[in-house]
Amino acid sequence: MKPTPLPLNLYVVDDDEAVRRSLGLLLLSRGHAVQAFASGEAFLAGADVQRPGCAILDLRLGGMSGLQVFEALRGQGSPLVVLFLSGHGDIPMAVEAVQHGAFGWLEKPCNDVRLLATIAQALDKSASIAAQLQARQAAQALWARLTPREMQVARLVAEGKPNKRIALDLAPLELRTVETHRAHVFAKLDLSNSHELERFLRENGI
Template identity: 40%
Template sequence: MSGVEVVVHIVDDEEAVRNSIAFLLTSAGFAVRTHQSATDFMREASSIRTGCLVTDLRMPDMTGVELLRRLRDAGTLLPAIVITGHGDVQMAVEAMKSGALDFIEKPFSDEVLIESIRRAVNTAQIKHGNEATIEATRQRLGTLSEREMQVLNGVVSGEPNKTIAFDLGISPRTVEVYRAGLMSKMQAKNLAELVRMILSIESYKGDD
């Protein structure tokens, strides 16, 4: 597997099931951690940055659907796969609506579970990469001066240099100097890339 290592978190109240899935996934090359209940998993969920989740649907402390809803409400929803028994399909669909990527009906083959886990891991890696890019953009944004931020806001709003200059009470040439400086600090190759950076931050805030 390429990219950042993603830990697969297995949540199931039955020890034999936890251990069986953990052995299968470890043998397939995945990094694995097991949790005996959804409550135990929730205690550390907020600190997980590069993980995906495999959870049983029916557990004594809370259902897999409840777990996903709590994770979503806490803003820490991970790429998740729900394991369900026959007759639980309606609940499994609810799990999908609550953010699960997939649900797998028992009994399932090793290949079906592993393939689903691979998709979840890939999703987690992409999510981590996006978060890292957003954080790097935010850090660069923090290096801009107040005047550079003012010019940036004008540029992203689509205003020409003359309008920005008039609004700020400076010359168009000075706007060009600030614009060149902020482009350098933001490491943007061109205007389109600069706009994409700012829009990505705003979009990410909206997702949160």
Template identity: 45%
Template sequence: MSVERVYIVDDDPDVRQATSFLVATAGYATVALEGAEALLTAISAETAGCLVLDVRLPGMDGLQLQRELRRRGVRLPIVFITGHGDIPMAVEAISEGALDFLEKPFGAETLLRRIAEALERDRQRREQQRSAAALEARLAQLTPREHQVMEGILAGKLNKVIGYELGMSTRTVEVHRARLLDKLGARNASELVRMVLTGEGQVP
């Protein structure tokens, strides 16, 4: 499992050091970096945690970096900080998925509160990914017939209708139904529908 970290990216060494000290003192593992290229080298789509990004970075700025991270499949929550913010930039950052946009000087408690929210959002994201992966693995265990029966169940069809369409007895449909529910860890058809449509299987 990836270690949860707060990545702080700011080209001002004093701000970077002060922010890193504040976050570390609050008990978070921190990584302080000076620019976009350093961050892109340090993280991947599997990285856990959140980002605290200065929007005014040399080279690739914070908003460009946000788009590049998305292109690479990195979904870490972002808290933007800036000393030169304006409304259009804030609107763009939030519309692109940033958690917040804080202007310097920001209060320590405000930043820490946003970081806590960002980390919780990332934990939920990773839990959903694990859940979806578990469901996908279970779906892969189904036989072709079980897949066909499942499609009938998802369409709201009765066992006898599924049997008629697939050329099998109602009893055979019931056997396939029981087996696929067991493989997917669903207690009944309603739970099966919820799991498949939301992609939220139980993590073993």
């Protein structure tokens, strides 16, 4: 049974009320649920920045700039995909932001077709991030089912150590007990061998 996909949030952050309204109406007309914020500070305080989604940020905001908001998101490890809106003179800043991990940028005023296409691409990227996040959470939940001793054994198995060596490293621990722990680890994590276990730990940040 596949897990239910995480819902994606869509945010518009712009200090120009007309831009917020027009963008909001355009996105709503295409079936997107969107939240709008007039400042970076309000966005960081009111948005769920730990859930995947897309944030459309104006580069030039009153108070915190779009770049400062972006840096704050990076500092918090947010999975939000960031798309910048910029004026012509802001293009160098927008390019720099993309080099530092932003999804992309669009110059104001932007054609609706291009805007919607770019947002769709950003949401696809966000859906991929959401799937990866969900898979990691599921893997970490499986890992949490192991006993502390099974976790110790699992890490040593992932390093490619044989059972006899593990028994010595974790002494006093009998060889048969190591074999039992090893079998439990593979069964609980639904893995078949040490190579799969090493990849499981590495890919899921365990």
